[in-house]
Amino acid sequence: MITPIFDFDKSINAILYIAKKLKRSDFHKVFKILYLSDREHLAKYGRPITGDIYIKMQNGPVPSKIYDILKVVRGDSFFSDEMKDRYSSFFEVNNNYFITPLKEPNIDYLSETDLQEIDTALEKYGDLAFNEISLVSHDIAWTLTNDSCPISIVDIMSEAGKDKDYISYICSFMEAQQSFYNYGK
Numbered sequence: 001m002i003t004p005i006f007d008f009d010k011s012i013n014a015i016l017y018i019a020k021k022l023k024r025s026d027f028h029k030v031f032k033i034l035y036l037s038d039r040e041h042l043a044k045y046g047r048p049i050t051g052d053i054y055i056k057m058q059n060g061p062v063p064s065k066i067y068d069i070l071k072v073v074r075g076d077s078f079f080s081d082e083m084k085d086r087y088s089s090f091f092e093v094n095n096n097y098f099i100t101p102l103k104e105p106n107i108d109y110l111s112e113t114d115l116q117e118i119d120t121a122l123e124k125y126g127d128l129a130f131n132e133i134s135l136v137s138h139d140i141a142w143t144l145t146n147d148s149c150p151i152s153i154v155d156i157m158s159e160a161g162k163d164k165d166y167i168s169y170i171c172s173f174m175e176a177q178q179s180f181y182n183y184g185k
Contacts, residue, residue, distance in 0.1 A: 043160030
């Protein structure tokens with residue numbers, strides 16, 4: 001399966017940006033705004049915003065690494081306290097699911113197109129109720145995926161209406177990026 005490269009700085013700043021703009025910045029709403037933004041950005045520009053892998057969960061896609069970061073801040077992760085010190089400087093988690101930003105987002109980490117897609121998703125879906133935004137995120141890519149498994153980049157792009165040639169080109173590009181990234185390690 002093709003996986004994008006996770007961008008920690010973009011992801012943290014996307015969370016901060018979204019949480020600051022939402023009236024109710026709970027995990028569920030932030031995760032769905034991220035997914036919908038990533039999906040559209042991937043389809044339009046050939047790359048996701050965060051580079052996270054989305055997992056099919058009952059109430060819609062969940063960004064795996066971002067969820068891990070938030071669980072660390074919440075205090076119920078298997079990751080070390082050292083990681084908690086690093087992540088908790090960005091935000092707090094209150095009442096188990098509500099994100100309170102502690103810093104302003106550094107939008108220098110987010111491109112103009114990243115911000116456009118996030119703003120579009122916030123405008124279209126930011127005021128939806130829990131069940132409504134869950135239904136929006138229960139797209140074909142989500143439906144085709146087994147429970148608790150990663151949602152395929154190919155299915156996400158197909159959901160956004162991209163043809164096989166475009167999808168093949170983007171997948172080849174992502175594979176080359178991943179090879180280059182792994183080569184440097």
